[in-house]
Amino acid sequence: MDKIDLRSDTVAWPTPAMRQAMANAEVGDDVFGDDPTVNRLQAMAAERMGMEAGLFVSSGTQGNLVAILSHCTRGDEVILGDKAHTFNYEAGGIAALGGVHPRTVPVQPDGTLRLDDIRRAVRPPDVHFAPPRLLCLENTQGSLGGMPVGAAYTRSAAALAHELGLKVHVDGARIFNAAAALGCAARDLVDGVDSVTFCLSKGLCAPVGAVLCGSAAFIEQARRIRKIVGGGMRQAGVLAAAGIVALEVMAGRLAEDHANARRLAEGLMQIDGVVLDIEQVQTNMVMFTLSDDCPLAPAHISARLAEHDIVTLPRLPFRLVTHYWITPERVERVIEAFREIFAAG
Numbered sequence: 001m002d003k004i005d006l007r008s009d010t011v012a013w014p015t016p017a018m019r020q021a022m023a024n025a026e027v028g029d030d031v032f033g034d035d036p037t038v039n040r041l042q043a044m045a046a047e048r049m050g051m052e053a054g055l056f057v058s059s060g061t062q063g064n065l066v067a068i069l070s071h072c073t074r075g076d077e078v079i080l081g082d083k084a085h086t087f088n089y090e091a092g093g094i095a096a097l098g099g100v101h102p103r104t105v106p107v108q109p110d111g112t113l114r115l116d117d118i119r120r121a122v123r124p125p126d127v128h129f130a131p132p133r134l135l136c137l138e139n140t141q142g143s144l145g146g147m148p149v150g151a152a153y154t155r156s157a158a159a160l161a162h163e164l165g166l167k168v169h170v171d172g173a174r175i176f177n178a179a180a181a182l183g184c185a186a187r188d189l190v191d192g193v194d195s196v197t198f199c200l201s202k203g204l205c206a207p208v209g210a211v212l213c214g215s216a217a218f219i220e221q222a223r224r225i226r227k228i229v230g231g232g233m234r235q236a237g238v239l240a241a242a243g244i245v246a247l248e249v250m251a252g253r254l255a256e257d258h259a260n261a262r263r264l265a266e267g268l269m270q271i272d273g274v275v276l277d278i279e280q281v282q283t284n285m286v287m288f289t290l291s292d293d294c295p296l297a298p299a300h301i302s303a304r305l306a307e308h309d310i311v312t313l314p315r316l317p318f319r320l321v322t323h324y325w326i327t328p329e330r331v332e333r334v335i336e337a338f339r340e341i342f343a344a345g
């Protein structure tokens with residue numbers, strides 16, 4: 001990557017190994033189930049999640065949409081966090097296309113939903129209420145700076161949801177970051193849940209794609225829903241080949257991104273005007289705001305960083321995301337650029 005792009009890990013370009021694998025991928029028509037590379041990726045993903053089956057989808061958004069439309073029918077209610085990506089940033093797809101009604105509960109600073117809040121949100125059968133059908137959790141919690149959520153919490157939330165008659169879906173867009181941060185296997189973080197989506201195209205560097213995993217029966221239903229939303233792809237093995245490299249090679253190196261985020265945070269904390277809580281830096285994101293007496297506007301900071309080939313979003317809180325292309329040497333250059341800009345005032 002030519003620029004130091006810190007806007008998100010979605011900006012990460014595919015690696016040379018991925019481009020090679022894509023060029024050489026064996027393919028078939030995946031709508032007929034004939035693409036050997038897609039089939040291999042799906043089996044590999046299911047194995048990583050400890051589930052029966054996987055379904056290659058075009059994006060995390062499509063994976064969550066297909067999951068929710070597979071678990072729910074029109075008029076059903078899904079319970080999810082008020083800071084959930086699915087609630088805030090997926091264009092209202094579950095309501096627009098599925099007629100599924102969202103009911104939110106507050107996301108806690110550790111990225112969890114309180115069990116009591118979940119219990120209260122699930123209302124008994126009543127002619128006035130949309131029937132609650134599904135609980136959605138998110139791991140890592142993106143809007144809180146990539147907070148990883150532990151296996152024990154997820155198991156107890158899933159057990160409660162099941163006791164209340166709900167299914168459980170995990171939006172695990174960055175589940176491998178959570179696993180790396182917590183020092184466990186990704187499958188531990190979805191133990192006891194019914195389905196999970198994870199992204200191949202974020203920290204794992206694939207150009208396109210996500211995988212939805214669940215039981216064989218669930219994935220059969222999801223395959224039909226994916227077709228409804230136009231997600232039946234043909235020689236998708238070209239894309240899945242990059243996903244295989246993502247799982248085999250990239251999932252194992254995310255701790256490097258976390259160490260780089262930590263180093264970046266430590267450097268930025270030293271700068272007068274930066275307000276940063278290092279406890280929030282658990283995975284590959286660094287969030288910070290500016291002190292009240294800081295004379296610099298976010299737009300000014302971003303514009304000055306751009307002169308150093310550093311790309312950021314001019315918003316508060318600032319969110320800088322590390323990934324494969326943000327090397328330790330580049331982290332030092334970013335800290336240096338921030339120092340210079342803040343010193344100049």
Ligand SMILES: *Cc1c(COP(=O)(O)O)cnc(C)c1O
Pocket residue numbers: 010058059060061062064085086138139140141142171173174199201210
């Ligand atoms: C990025 C993200 C998604 C959506 O993934 P896309 O591939 O961008 O559609 C869903 N949930 C979370 C938590 C995300 O961070």
